[in-house]
Amino acid sequence: MNNSSGLGLRERKRARTSEVIHVAAAELALERGLDAATIEAISDRAGVSTRTFFNYFPTKEDAVLGIDEVAVSAELDKVRGCDGDLFLALFDLITALFEATGGGIKSDLKRDVIRKYPHLMTRQMVRVAELEDRLSAIVAGWLAKDARFAEQTEAEHLEAARIILGVSLATVRITMKKWASDPDPATGPPASAAPRETYERAIATLGTVMEKLR
Amino acid sequence: MNNSSGLGLRERKRARTSEVIHVAAAELALERGLDAATIEAISDRAGVSTRTFFNYFPTKEDAVLGIDEVAVSAELDKVRGCDGDLFLALFDLITALFEATGGGIKSDLKRDVIRKYPHLMTRQMVRVAELEDRLSAIVAGWLAKDARFAEQTEAEHLEAARIILGVSLATVRITMKKWASDPDPATGPPASAAPRETYERAIATLGTVMEKLR
DNA sequence: TTGCATTATTGCGTGCAACGCAAAAAATCA
DNA sequence: TGATTTTTTGCGTTGCACGCAATAATGCAA
Structure with missing residues (x-):
């Protein structure tokens, strides 16, 4: 670790390649349509082999959305408190997961491509829903520190957390749609x-x- | 229409073939695993060509779940009132969509296969979520006839209906999981x-x- | 019952997604 | 620099999804 960012060259390069592939995928989808944006075409534009593509993204849609599993996981690991409104805190957490990757032009691209292909939003939500266990654990933690839920057991906190999370996800989906x-x-x-x-x-x-x- | 069921022979045969394929798919998934249950294997067991398979189900998972688009649509067209609790009525509607197809052994098969591959439940929910517009229209109709929502406009009914539907879907998902x-x-x-x-x-x-x- | 129109089934061929494997290239470290 | 580790890549395989046109089954009418 002999650089300023705290990341080795390898990790930086990996993040950069991931971004390049994502941008190529999203731009291609916008320019020529999602179907025409084949993995071969995306890889060509990104300057990697198709095989390398799959070293970065498990599916084409993940590439278009720029879902970086590592970045998402890192975002989840950030310790978050919940000072104000719990539902709003959850909204912020969920949307942070959406945009997890570091950003840059990506946000705009992502917005445009979801505008053009709304079903990608559903996809995105499903991906987040796969983090259900970790997310509901976080929410349960918030409840445990909340005076209004002091009388409840830990199991009840988790139960309530799952429901709150599900409701929030549904509402975010409606909102984003x-x-x-x-x-x-x-x-x-x-x-x-x-x-x-x-x-x-x-x-x-x-x-x-x-x-x-x- | 010279038979007792009100359906022509064609429609009955179609329904039967659909069921045969579904059962083959589900049983194969249970016996040899979802991955081993390839479309070719399913078609073989069902006694149809692989090409015919796609005349009945758009994807393998739909076949395993036995999602019959026609039956689902028919189920949706049934006029339903909401006499008692609205959330419960919605639960009944959603689960009715799950089991739409006429039934028989199917329910048990479906239960077993979902038990073994829980992610199919998510799939199922996504499918139902695709009916969002029609479902929320139904719920909005319920609200319109509900005295407690009399003061609200039609647009507000639809807005609330979308939220209620989303929340219910999320809760059903949690419940089923x-x-x-x-x-x-x-x-x-x-x-x-x-x-x-x-x-x-x-x-x-x-x-x-x-x-x-x- | 027979012939016609409609619909369903099938075989064939295509394109693409996803991934295993091992060789080659690149980056890191000593 | 040389050795080690990681990444990239090419090649090959399997399976999904579907268009198309020929064939078979079915329903209907005369």
């Missing part, structure tokens, strides 16, 4: 603010619905 | 009662959580 189907916001305001508010209102709606339906 | 990971219930009591109660308790938990977290 709406966001993706919206007409372009004219590149005006910070595009990332809107979904968070939409999500917040959706949770509020859920609150009143639960109240009325019991 | 738990059910699938449970040890065999010794073939004792009606196995279908348990998930419904588990779901009911989960919704109740969500209610108290929402109360505490606002």
Whole structure:
């Protein structure tokens, strides 16, 4: 480790290659369509062999979305508290997982490609849902430190955490789908603010619905 | 239409073939594993060509689960009211979609195969989620006839319906996952009662959580 | 019952995804 | 520099998904 970033050359190069492949995949999907963006074409543009492609991404869709398993896992390992609203904290965590990879142009690309192929959002959600165990453990940790859940057992915390997580994921999915189907916001305001508010209102709606339906 | 079932011979034969393929797929998956249950092997056992396989199911997993698009659509077209608890009515609707196809041995097969390969449950949920628009329209209809939502606009009904649907799907998924990971219930009591109660308790938990977290 | 129209089945061929394996290339370290 | 470890790559294999056109089965009408 003789450099400034704390990462060896190998790791940096690996991250860079991952990004190159992702960008190639996403751009190709935007330019010529998802079907035409074949793995061979993506690999060509990225300047790697098709075999190397699979050393970085298990599926084409993962490459288009730029899902970097290592980065996602690292993001999960960050210790997070929950100071304010639990649902909002969870929203931030989930969206952080979406964008885990370091960023750069990627966010915009990802947004465009999901806009064009909304089913990728579902894919993305499924991927996050696969982290269910780790995520619900985090939420359970939050509950354990929350005075309002002090009287509950650890098992009950986990139970509640799973439900909260599932509900949040569903709500994020709805939120993002709406966001993706919206007409372009004219590149005006910070595009990332809107979904968070939409999500917040959706949770509020859920609150009143639960109240009325019991 | 000169028979008792109201279906022509063609339709009956089609339904039968669909079932034969599904059973072959599920049994093979149970006997030799999901990977070994190749489309060629399934088709062989079902006595059809591999090409015919794709005339009935778009993917191998759909065949294993026995997802009959026609039957699902028919199930959706049944008019359903919501007399009692809305969440429970939604649970019944969703699980009815799961089992849509007419049944027979299928339910047991399906249960076993999902037990063995839980990720198929996620697949199943994704399939149902693809019906989001039609399902949320149904729920919105229920809300429209509900006195407690009388003051809301149609758009608000649809908005709330989407959220309710998403939450229910998530909860069903959690419920079914738990059910699938449970040890065999010794073939004792009606196995279908348990998930419904588990779901009911989960919704109740969500209610108290929402109360505490606002 | 027979002939016609419709629909289903099948074989063939294509393209692509995914991955195992071992050789070659590159990066790290001593 | 030379040895070690990791990465990249080429090659080959298997299986999924489907288009197309020929063939077979079925339903319908005369």
